[in-house]
Amino acid sequence: MALMNKQVVLVRRPNGIPKRTDFNIIETVVPSLKEGEVLLKTKYFSLDPYMRPRMNSTKGSYIECFKLGVPLDGAAVCVVEESRHQKLKVGDIVLSEAGWQTYAVSSDRVSEGMSLNLGSLTKLSDEVKISYYLGVLGMPGLTAHYGLLDIGRPQAGETVVVAAATGPVGSMVGQLAKLKGCRVVGIAGGTEKCDYAMREFGFDACVDYKRKSFAKDLKKACPNKIDIYFENVGGSVFKTVLRFLNNFARVPVCGLITYYNDGSTLQEPGFNLASGYAKLQALWRMFFHFDQTPMVMSSILGKRLKFQGFIISDHFDQYASFLKESIPLIQSGKIKVKEDIVKGIENSPDAFIRLLQGKNFGKLLVEI
DSSP states (O other), rough: OOOOEEEEEEEEEESSSSSSSGGEEEEEEEEOTTTOOOOEEEEEEEOOOOGGGGGGGSSOOOSSOOOSSSSSOOOOOEEEEEETTOOOOTEEEEHHHHHHEEEEOOOEEEEETTTOTTTTEEOOSSSSSGGGTTTTTHHHHHHHHHHIIIIIOOOOTTTEEEEESSSSSHHHHHHHHHHTOOEEEEEEEHHHHHHHHHHHOOOOOEEETTTTTTTHHHHHHTTOOOOEEEEEEEEEHHHHHHTTTEEEEEEEEEEGGGTTTTTTTTTTTTOOOOHHHHHHHHHHHHHHHHHHHHHHHHHHHTEEEEEEOOOOGGGGGGGGHHHHHHHHHHHSSSOOOOOOEESSGGHHHHHHHHTTTTTOEEEEEEEO
């Protein structure tokens, strides 16, 4: 009997927040292995905000768009089911780009040691829970580590603010900043998340951006204003934070999730808008929202702010050293982890939609 592979594919380009009907689940036969290939069975795969811009028809991001009718790719932790690959044996656990499917056939090279390279498989240690390699020990954790320590360069006594405080990046940023002796203030949506950030992650304060008193609450939580703002959200949260940045504040920028469901905001100059919906969004901004660029640029100049965007794939060479430092912190309990695990590949489209609505609580994964 043929082994069947369940795969999630995109059947149409979403307008705004994706709908369940934008996705389909198909089944294909798993092919027989050729020499040099390996059969991977997915244990967990990651759902991440950066995947939303990839669903648009034009490249408004730093990574190629998803193709229609093709399984969605992304980070996954897999176990080797069958191998004709010299460097992998049955039972090995690997980090791959298998994405939203139950099986994958791969002929990718295997990275040496615990290094991370595009187009490669990385053999994983089982000394921690393997799902962690998609969150706190995966690209989100490395993003937090590099952005805070290499760009933010926190000093003891400084105030660090991070949005999406209970997410995989934000929670790691906050805990690392606490280890550096900083005052840490989180921003999250809702009392439950704010309380969790303080109780479990050790944040000094956490403010709810959904409250009308958000600006007042943030000011109160940051009596010495803000030295580092780790930017992963954008929108009204950013505009509020900007008011409270100190001179010479640093702003690492790793994401802009507020805009990801807007098909035109992130378009590069000269791109044609993809749909009538996107055109309406652009017209709305043109006529009903004044240009805030002068205000932002004036703040950058007057306060001598440092803004630096970064894409973590440019820094995969730091992965092995990141793991060496981070695994002991997790094992000792100095870094705590919050996961939001959804079981069953058939539930992944709805889980992804929930992520874009800010309804996840912790690192969102699909377990198969």
